[in-house]
């Protein structure tokens with residue numbers, strides 16, 4: 215029974231979003247560490263900012279406003295302790311068969327759209343793996359292991375969900391959404407993927423197959439067109455390589471296109487441009503609004519920071535924003551891993567599921583566990 219005092223408002227107040235949090239970011243060329251800075255809900259994009267924006271417009275971002283930003287050389291890539299020392303149980307949400315059914319349903323929608331003259335062309339459908347460990351997860355150790363791959367940018371952000379629970383997002387992303395220095399902007403969208411193999415000949419065949427795949431080129435072209443169309447009004451010059459390059463991490467091959475531009479106004483903040491580009495069809499689809507609605511319906515649970523953008527912007531507006539991929543939300547002894555695959559009319563459910571498994575590999579290797 216509640217006391218009169220509680221009824222009059224003396225009951226404990228609900229915890230509000232934290233006022234301060236932390237952030238680390240480490241790429242091949244630079245690193246940033248912010249130990250403790252205020253979290254901002256409505257950021258002024260002309261002051262130093264670090265953190266991440268969510269995939270959905272109605273989910274909380276995790277942006278911090280440090281007093282000053284120090285961009286340093288990357289810290290040495292350490293040799294992390296060998297894996298296989300974490301005992302974990304893995305639950306796929308949805309499981310493989312259910313995800314393949316969802317893929318088949320979305321692919322059928324795209325094919326039907328093409329037949330009926332509707333403009334739906336691509337949807338990126340994600341799934342989650344819940345990794346339950348026996349002891350609280352050592353986030354520093356995971357990050358050290360993720361940093362063994364020189365092709366990725368690792369990040370860590372303290373975050374609080376809408377429900378008020380403190381979590382950490384960590385990840386190792388290969389995809390540059392937007393990098394801005396002075397009047398120069400650069401983007402390297404990735405789309406079209408193939409699992410890598412530890413056997414050289416199999417790995418090379420996967421790479422050649424990806425380069426030759428019409429389905430992957432279609433998926434890729436949609437992303438490049440979106441980035442070019444979005445950046446064009448901001449730029450006096452804009453160039454993209456004419457054919458995709460092969461790029462990748464230690465676990466997945468990707469098709470990528472280098473896009474370079476010159477800004478009309480060099481004072482445009484990098485976060486403004488990153489927000490204009492987000493979400494690209496590498497993580498959402500074409501057209502954006504229809505794909506977003508199908509994603510929300512099919513996935514059911516909001517993505518939160520997964521498939522958003524993570525990075526930094528300094529007081530001059532220079533900065534780097536990566537697509538928030540190959541990431542996990544860690545809470546105590548549990549981590550939720552996210553991975554998705556781009557679906558077009560010719561997608562095959564089993565291959566798309568295998569693509570998500572390959573994208574989970576980097577984090578699962580860091581945990582030292584195998585997918586169930």
Ligand SMILES: C=C(O[C@@H]1C=C(C(=O)O)C=C[C@H]1O)C(=O)O
Pocket residue numbers: 338340389404405406407433468496497539540552553554555556557573
């Ligand atoms: C959606 C993810 O990756 C994105 C989708 C890709 C694809 O569909 O081929 C490739 C790279 C990323 O842009 C993910 O890693 O979860």
